[in-house]
Amino acid sequence: QNFFLTSSHFTSNMKAVTLALSFFTILLFCSSTKGFLVDKICMQCSSVDNPHDCHSATSCPIDQSCFAERRLSSTMADTYTFGCRTKDSCESSHLDPMGIGRRRNVRTEPRNDTRRDTGTLTCSKCCDGGYCNKDLCHVGASTGHQPLPTSQDVYVRLVSGGNAYEGTVEVYYNGEWGSVCDDNWDGQDARVVCRMLGYTGGSAGGFPGGLYRPSSSNNKIWLDEVQCAGTEKSLADCSKSAWGTSDCTHTEDAAVVCSSVSVQDDIVYLLDTGAGGQLFRMNLLTGSYVPIHLDTVYHPTTFDYDPSLGRIYFADGVLDQIVSVRYDGQDSRMIRQLGVDAKVQKLEVDPLNRMLFYTDDGTNVIASMNLDGSDYKQIVTSGLDKPREIVLDPRSKKIYWSDWGSSPKIESANYDGKMRETLINSDIKWPNGMAIDYKGNVLYFADGGTHKIEAMNLDGSNRHVVLQDSSAHFFSLDVFDQYIYYTDWSTNAVMRVNKDGTGQTHMGAPSFQQLSDIRVHEYGTDIAGVSTPSPIHFDPKHVFVRVHGPATTGYVEVYANGQWGSVCDDHWDDNDAAVICRMVGHSPTNARAVGNAQVGHSSRDLIALDEVNCNGDEQHIVDCGDVDINTWGVTDCDHSEDAGVRCALDNSPNNFLLFASGGLLNRMDMTSYSYTVVPVPNDQPNPIAMGYNPDSRRVFFSEVGSPASRIYSADLDGQNPRLVKTLPPNSVADGLFVDSVHSLLFYTDTGSDVIKSVNLDGSNEQTIISSGLDEPRAIVADPANRVIYWTDWGSTPKIEKANYDGSNRQTIVTTNLQLPNGLELDTDGGVLYFCDAGTHQIESVTTSGEDRQVVFRDNSAHFFDLFLTDQYIYYTDWNRGGVLRVNRDGTNQMMVGPPSFQRISGITGYQSSN
Numbered sequence: 001q002n003f004f005l006t007s008s009h010f011t012s013n014m015k016a017v018t019l020a021l022s023f024f025t026i027l028l029f030c031s032s033t034k035g036f037l038v039d040k041i042c043m044q045c046s047s048v049d050n051p052h053d054c055h056s057a058t059s060c061p062i063d064q065s066c067f068a069e070r071r072l073s074s075t076m077a078d079t080y081t082f083g084c085r086t087k088d089s090c091e092s093s094h095l096d097p098m099g100i101g102r103r104r105n106v107r108t109e110p111r112n113d114t115r116r117d118t119g120t121l122t123c124s125k126c127c128d129g130g131y132c133n134k135d136l137c138h139v140g141a142s143t144g145h146q147p148l149p150t151s152q153d154v155y156v157r158l159v160s161g162g163n164a165y166e167g168t169v170e171v172y173y174n175g176e177w178g179s180v181c182d183d184n185w186d187g188q189d190a191r192v193v194c195r196m197l198g199y200t201g202g203s204a205g206g207f208p209g210g211l212y213r214p215s216s217s218n219n220k221i222w223l224d225e226v227q228c229a230g231t232e233k234s235l236a237d238c239s240k241s242a243w244g245t246s247d248c249t250h251t252e253d254a255a256v257v258c259s260s261v262s263v264q265d266d267i268v269y270l271l272d273t274g275a276g277g278q279l280f281r282m283n284l285l286t287g288s289y290v291p292i293h294l295d296t297v298y299h300p301t302t303f304d305y306d307p308s309l310g311r312i313y314f315a316d317g318v319l320d321q322i323v324s325v326r327y328d329g330q331d332s333r334m335i336r337q338l339g340v341d342a343k344v345q346k347l348e349v350d351p352l353n354r355m356l357f358y359t360d361d362g363t364n365v366i367a368s369m370n371l372d373g374s375d376y377k378q379i380v381t382s383g384l385d386k387p388r389e390i391v392l393d394p395r396s397k398k399i400y401w402s403d404w405g406s407s408p409k410i411e412s413a414n415y416d417g418k419m420r421e422t423l424i425n426s427d428i429k430w431p432n433g434m435a436i437d438y439k440g441n442v443l444y445f446a447d448g449g450t451h452k453i454e455a456m457n458l459d460g461s462n463r464h465v466v467l468q469d470s471s472a473h474f475f476s477l478d479v480f481d482q483y484i485y486y487t488d489w490s491t492n493a494v495m496r497v498n499k500d501g502t503g504q505t506h507m508g509a510p511s512f513q514q515l516s517d518i519r520v521h522e523y524g525t526d527i528a529g530v531s532t533p534s535p536i537h538f539d540p541k542h543v544f545v546r547v548h549g550p551a552t553t554g555y556v557e558v559y560a561n562g563q564w565g566s567v568c569d570d571h572w573d574d575n576d577a578a579v580i581c582r583m584v585g586h587s588p589t590n591a592r593a594v595g596n597a598q599v600g601h602s603s604r605d606l607i608a609l610d611e612v613n614c615n616g617d618e619q620h621i622v623d624c625g626d627v628d629i630n631t632w633g634v635t636d637c638d639h640s641e642d643a644g645v646r647c648a649l650d651n652s653p654n655n656f657l658l659f660a661s662g663g664l665l666n667r668m669d670m671t672s673y674s675y676t677v678v679p680v681p682n683d684q685p686n687p688i689a690m691g692y693n694p695d696s697r698r699v700f701f702s703e704v705g706s707p708a709s710r711i712y713s714a715d716l717d718g719q720n721p722r723l724v725k726t727l728p729p730n731s732v733a734d735g736l737f738v739d740s741v742h743s744l745l746f747y748t749d750t751g752s753d754v755i756k757s758v759n760l761d762g763s764n765e766q767t768i769i770s771s772g773l774d775e776p777r778a779i780v781a782d783p784a785n786r787v788i789y790w791t792d793w794g795s796t797p798k799i800e801k802a803n804y805d806g807s808n809r810q811t812i813v814t815t816n817l818q819l820p821n822g823l824e825l826d827t828d829g830g831v832l833y834f835c836d837a838g839t840h841q842i843e844s845v846t847t848s849g850e851d852r853q854v855v856f857r858d859n860s861a862h863f864f865d866l867f868l869t870d871q872y873i874y875y876t877d878w879n880r881g882g883v884l885r886v887n888r889d890g891t892n893q894m895m896v897g898p899p900s901f902q903r904i905s906g907i908t909g910y911q912s913s914n
Helices: 007-012 014-031 087-093 187-196 574-583
Strands: 038-043 045-048 056-061 064-072 078-086 120-127 154-159 166-173 176-180 204-207 221-223 255-258 267-272 278-283 289-292 300-306 311-316 321-326 333-337 344-350 355-360 365-370 377-380 387-393 398-403 409-414 421-424 431-437 442-447 452-457 464-468 474-480 483-488 494-498 505-507 515-521 543-548 553-560 563-567 587-594 607-609 644-648 656-661 664-669 675-678 687-693 698-703 710-715 722-726 733-739 744-749 754-759 766-769 776-782 787-792 798-803 810-813 820-826 831-836 841-846 853-857 863-868 872-877 883-887 894-896 904-910
Touching: 038 064, 038 078, 056 064, 056 078, 154 187, 166 221, 187 204, 187 255, 267 300, 300 515, 311 344, 355 387, 365 387, 387 431, 398 431, 409 431, 431 483, 442 474, 452 474, 474 515, 483 515, 543 574, 543 644, 553 607, 574 587, 574 644, 656 687, 664 687, 698 733, 710 733, 733 787, 744 776, 754 776, 776 820, 787 820, 798 820, 820 872, 831 863, 841 863, 872 904
Parallel strands: 154 289, 176 221, 300 344, 344 387, 431 474, 543 675, 563 607, 687 733, 687 904, 733 776, 820 863, 863 904
Antiparallel strands: 038 056, 045 078, 064 078, 064 120, 154 166, 166 176, 166 255, 204 255, 267 278, 267 515, 278 289, 300 311, 311 321, 321 333, 344 355, 355 365, 365 377, 387 398, 398 409, 409 421, 431 442, 442 452, 452 464, 474 483, 483 494, 494 505, 543 553, 553 563, 553 644, 587 644, 656 664, 656 904, 664 675, 687 698, 698 710, 710 722, 733 744, 744 754, 754 766, 776 787, 787 798, 798 810, 820 831, 831 841, 841 853, 863 872, 872 883, 883 894
């Protein structure tokens, strides 16, 4: 029953083959002694490396189907098997659709035993139809990207937005960018734009001019009267006015808000160092793109992408740092502070072994670390001139790097730097970008001097030219599917070429300045062994809620991936309210749902959730039944239906943070990092310093204003406010500490250069220190020993201490200080922690001034205040829009809660003794 077809016959004589096969099946049927029925022809091969190498076919009985299997061997190679299988067997052999059959990337580690290796089954499918099984389990074929589109007529991008999901729409047509007039612009039009950008969430909002800054594209307005059905692939397919015909001005530039809860798939990440280190996210299928917004302090020079956790790692040459952010630019974390002589050229992430490697031509080293910055090692320290690109093979734990110094070469070594080997050192000038094709075990490299992209085996053999372009200055490249994506400094576009050097084309609009890095990500097709996450990122760690109102009552907003939105009140009930109240640190007991915007409504454009269905015992709103990627932003409501809550103040409050930002006092739960606003008794509030009395559950805070500062106290919900103290004119209460043991309040006055104490009701004012102060700021106390400690950031910066009555004054730290601000005391350990905005460091020192150590350094930070818990140091940074924390040993820095605040000043909190 088997026969063989040559490759040329199979591809060029398919009609003749089909006729021959038909005749063959008739013969089989007529000659069968059992009346054997033949229904279809299926491909049949066993354990081939590539489905396209299978040219054998077989006829299958009518009760059987064609099948295909893909297995991963112990050598991390895919093999394919094809043939016939009974329909019952097909039903039983299908993999769980939510399991390994859909996660094409699931891999196993090699075995060291000698048993026969059948490999790990990663795909098993059946089908009915002639030759239908050939591409069933082929990873490349299943992506639907063969061939990927080349140049398009129309591209879109978003500008002037606050995140990667929103902004003014610009359209590229006929070699020029222009805007879209907002006449008849609505959500259906926005849906098409968002689809072009690769956003797949269930919602999209179209908005008129004025929401964001107008387009700056040479005053061109390309489109007007756009009317899309919402299903089109491109704005070019929608009903619209003639290109360039409009009666609008740029004040009417249309805008969109796309869903931030969207599949992270089919992405080209780009870095344009010519634009000051701007990261971009480009849709692999359409070439349209958006900027990824980072904190303004960052200027990346090189980056890589970790598909396992959806994080971007980049080097900042100004701050001498390696930083990690989420794919949307949020949640930035300083991974490692490098030395001032460091000049990171390239970095590469190993998502399988959770490591990061980089080349440094400032100190001529190659170094490695874990992805959290720990276990830092310099693995190659000699024989380097100007190391540049570095790529990794996580399977064999080998590094490959280029060196474009006086003796250009490409080398390799093990992860520990041993077994170093020169692969090539001839006919090479400026070896820049490199990439490994893990399936073909091929190393591709680009040379800006020879104007070539070349390929070779991983041992340096079989070197050959893929593409030569005398006009090109090749810099970076990546390999995906059958293509090489590369950047060329002589052009301003992303370029693409087939692996055989044919089909050279640009991808997307030629709108960049100097693309220095490129990374392609498609879900499920990464390195063998890497379990990429679900392409949907909607997890509790990055979703927060807040209640707008007087602490316990107000309307609800939800944050996800850079977007805030309100909640519609459809079927909103007390169970939903209980979850919200729990998240912001209040008691879920007696929580009450409020509808019809009775406690206020949002001014934001997005209504994030509708038809929320909680049981009431969930710890987080994302755990509620009808909250997922498909419901985010999907609603039939308006803001007159915004949902709210009335929470009860818990007599045993959860652990929380209190901090001042933008004239508001915020209370943030230390479990969910969701928050509420504590009302303050002032028409123009400006809270700066604060303290908390756990005995009375009251917060104390200073209001700095004209003509003088005041100190207030209030319950945790803002009720029962009291004026504790009005300070003399020109006073500035910069620091404050509550001693609940002795019912005392200490404060620093940097306007009058004094340190004083009062009782908690404001009586019995005592001047403790009145001389030798310049700019006193933070103050803490040790009630057991009746000692106070304070920082002074004046002309002679210092940290001092004295007894409660001002006696026994001592200077603890005087050297290597610039702007000592925040101060915290670990009374059990006898250790002070302080932060300095000038040295960019958090340090520790004993209360006697000994054993001074740097805990954490961040060159981008303007540290202001600290709060210490058993495990963490929480701190505020005037250059960041959120509260941050590090472990007490200085590791694992991260932002907690949303990055949605203005300059944050003082911070304190409460941690139960339990």
